[in-house]
Amino acid sequence: MSPLVLVTAIPLVAVLLSRLPLDRRLPFAVTLVAAAANLVLAVRLALRVVAEHEVVAIRDWVALDGLGATLLLLTTFVATTAALFSGGYVATHERELRRVCSYFTQFNLFVFALVLVPVLAEPALVWIAVEFTAVFSVLLVGFDRSQAALEAAWKYIALMFMGAAIALLGFFLLFWAQDLVGSGAPYSWSGLRAAAPAMPPTLTTAAFLLVLVGFGVKVGLVPMHTWLPDAHSQAPSPVCALLSGVKTTTALYAILRLGSLLPLAAMRSWMPAVGLLSVGVAAFLLLQVRDYKRLFAYSTVEHMGIIVTATGLGVTAGAHGAMLQMINHSLTKSFCFFAAGAALLAVGTREIAAVQGLIRTSPAAGAALLLGALAIGGAPPFAVFLSEFSIFRAGLGARQYVVTGLLVTFVTVAFFGILMHVNRMVFGRPATPVGHDERRLPVTCLMTLVLAAIPVVALGVYEPRWVDALVHLAAADLLPGAPP
């Protein structure tokens, strides 16, 4: 069996096995083993892509290039850490075997949909896969079954489907545009890229704008972001890590694929405007949040905006920065949600004002939260700092001074916003007795924090050669033929 097919088959097998109501630990074990196996497979696939530039299972239907391999790698890594975190989370929250099975079944279905997106090469099927990521995660968002969680889930699915319908018309228009060229090339990412220069710009731009608005809902671009903070405040923390770390990125991947078909001038006029709006609005909304999971949710909106802006610079250096930012966002934001989840387990409240002196009541959660805040805010020497810096440099190199200036300003505001809130939570005099809550953190949660922190810290000081090669390939897929 082709490894590309295997990578989607493994989560499906895990779905079936985690449904078996035999033992409370079985679904967790199955999910973790499946996710880890998929991670190994994804690394091997990424290495093959670096060597061969493309891995094909079924030509024009199932294939993986640099951009896809990057996303697949991120998805499988976050799925593994989220599966590990889920063990402790579910053990402390759920008593019923049926609910435990249901959680892990849906978790694996969600992961299945997420890995489906990068391996599919036919745009309409990618639409379906992206839609699956929403359909299979909605009951996880409302898993708590509280009124607030159900409300968040409703808002989530209603907006997701509304976006999907709008994007669907975009994909039909795209097919039409390619059909008009009459080259007879198949409807696939590579076929579209070959036909793109001859496609009518009006149709390509209309298709792109429909997908930008439609999938922009799923990415959380302003003003379609309203579901994001709600869903992230209500969903279980490991689900948040998947939602913020990879689900948003998955929808963004589809937008960026379409963006790469646009004429450069159209790309440079639309994408920085849309991206900057998200970065700016999120940076200021960050300042007024009262819930620390919402804080990180707004930070996701900000980061998605940064990636769109960087790609919209229309230069290879910008695309390279965007890819680095995408990788660092996924790794760091998932870590942030694990840290937030650990803090929630330790103190039992999501309110920023109610938490003080976390570093003393729960040193592990406090340290992780501080590390996460510094890393996601973009402090040196963490990986996000490097990618943001390379984007600023690309902006100046492309002589886009206004865009770069605004980006630097908003990113700085967001940095202070995040640190202001987290600083208040981590330091200060604790409200509860010291040393009381530490025992409550399950061992799988601590293991997740360590495992997820490794790339966050390591990629800031060292980038393995194959990762660098992969990022270069992905940037070339993102902006083929752009000026340096």
Place this chain on the structure above:
Amino acid sequence: MITAWLQDLNALAGGLFLLALFGLVATRQVQGCLRLFVALSALLAASAFLLTAIYGVLDLAVVGTVDVVTKAFLIPRLLRRALHDEVFARREVTQVLNVPTALLGALGLAVAAYLLSQPLLRFTGGGAVASNLPVGIAGLLIGGLTAAVRREAVPLFLGLLAMENAAFFAGIGIAPGMPLLADVAIAFDVLILVFVVGVLTRAVQERTGTTEVGELILLREEGAR
């Protein structure tokens, strides 16, 4: 000659599709909304069958058949099974906008859709695209309006499904050669979605005693705590 007839019939299906959308905006009774959705799906299938003959693409006949089976037949049954009968007997008394205002809005959106589709229609010599594309865009906008002004879960969701129907209505006109696998998989996706929304709506009803999802306001930024 026959093609011209078929195209006229297709345009008629488009006109009725638009009319059914206006009906969806104006109908307060939940059961009535469901019937209008079935009508929308039937008209979509009718257009697909007519386009099969016009374009000579057999795939579209399959698309039409799948559409009838899933949307006109399975989806209403799935929704009825998932939710209590009492939900469908309801009349929505309060909406975000009253019915005349919403209808006026829908009219404005239909005009906007016509204007928006003009630059795209330059790439075709008229025919089926000229009727399917503007109606599709109008449906996308009016379906969105329906979802925005409704508070009851079922009509709100039917507005969203109407949006998807509308995207398809435009799609079969402009992209008849779309791989069949994709078309069929989309129908499958919608079926799963209806199942999930049914489960979710039932959970909302059990938890809060209402299916007026528009009334859930726990998570507004200022009212959250």
